[in-house]
Amino acid sequence: MKFDVSIQGAHDLIFADAEVRKLIAQRINRNAECRKLAWQDIRSNGATSRFVKDGDLIRFRRSDGQRP
Secondary structure, eight states, rough: TTTOOOOHHHHHHHSSHHHHHHHHHHHHHOOOOHHHHHHHHHHHGGGOOSEEEEEEEESSSSSTOOOO
16 A cells, blocks of 8 residues: 555566566475465466466466466
8 A cells, every 4th residue: 555556566566576586486386385375376366377387386377477
């Protein structure tokens, strides 16, 4: 609210940074709670999720980290 942006808008801004995406991708695949949150996003948003299962890993669906 402070910056007049929605939660989704804030995520768009955060995930626009390549270094942040790299750190988040690593954390999702190493931390059980982060992995759980990514799975919730996949289940809730399906094809519009930022994330996708890739073998045993979860990765960003798009290289820029934005929703499709």
